[in-house]
Amino acid sequence: MQIVSTVQGQSNVCGIFGHPVGHSFSPVLQNTLFQALNLPAVYTAFDVSPAHLPAAVQGAFAMGILGLNITIPHKKEVMALLSGIDPLAAQIGAVNTLCRRENGFWGYNTDILGLKKCFALHGHSLKGASVLVLGAGGAANAAAFLAASEGAGHLYLANRTRAKAEALASQVQAHYSIAITVCPLEDLSALPTDLLVIQATSVGMGSWESPIQDISFWQNARFVVDIVYTPWETKTVHDARSQGAEAVNGFEMLIYQGIASAELWHGISVDDQTARTLCGLLADYYQNRKDTK
């Protein structure tokens, strides 16, 4: 038997609401970060069904929970249950982080911050660039708003369901005067070279697939972020690298969105060296987990 003193009476509680949520990597990420920074807090996952979401948010506030992450399928629906929403999260129309305030939770979108950090880490500026976003779901929304808010020169949107890409284009153009072209996923031959590409569909998550079949397309790409990270080298990343593009998976985005959430909850700023160390440590752990083999 061993004394466990990491959780005490004054510890803050944070967590994630999702449905299902058992696969979430956030508890490992956040508890590692909390311990590294000596923050008196614990983080756990809550499987909250859509029917229970209002009671869960109200109950979390009543119980003094400090902060929450929100994942599928609650990122939109939770917005009606908050006392305030960060303007960028409101534009995107999705919230993945709740932060405790005096009168209730405020909503933020740190997916966009994680993705932004990923471009910065690899030295690619979105300003003035031609940017292609694949997908039109929640993650693609954050990607498209990142491109627009960072001043991309031209945004190309390609999604299996064209109408959703057109709706996303209108949503972005309601806030930013940016040139947007919606193109078919099957034919991207008219796109320019030197593209920054964000693969934001769920294609390739746990399978050897890519939304782009013609791999020669990747010769047009300068830098590719595939927001999927299982398998570690996705087919999209593999294809893009084989055609000479620089390509990374979505793990850094995942870690940096989590760091941004923790910064909001605890009112801290995580320094670059700590963030890089955490990212490396968690990447090693993630790739060597038994259940990823």
Ligand code: NAP
């Ligand atoms: P979502 O809202 O359900 O959107 C899914 C997108 O994938 C839609 O655009 C959908 O197209 C497209 N899609 C699905 N199956 C397809 C297929 N067979 N062929 C072509 N397109 C297909 O999901 P999401 O929340 O945006 O998440 C997308 C992925 O990003 C997930 O794998 C998620 O785990 C990952 N993600 C990663 C991070 C990170 O930090 N790295 C953060 C958020 C999400 P239709 O519109 O035609 O259905």
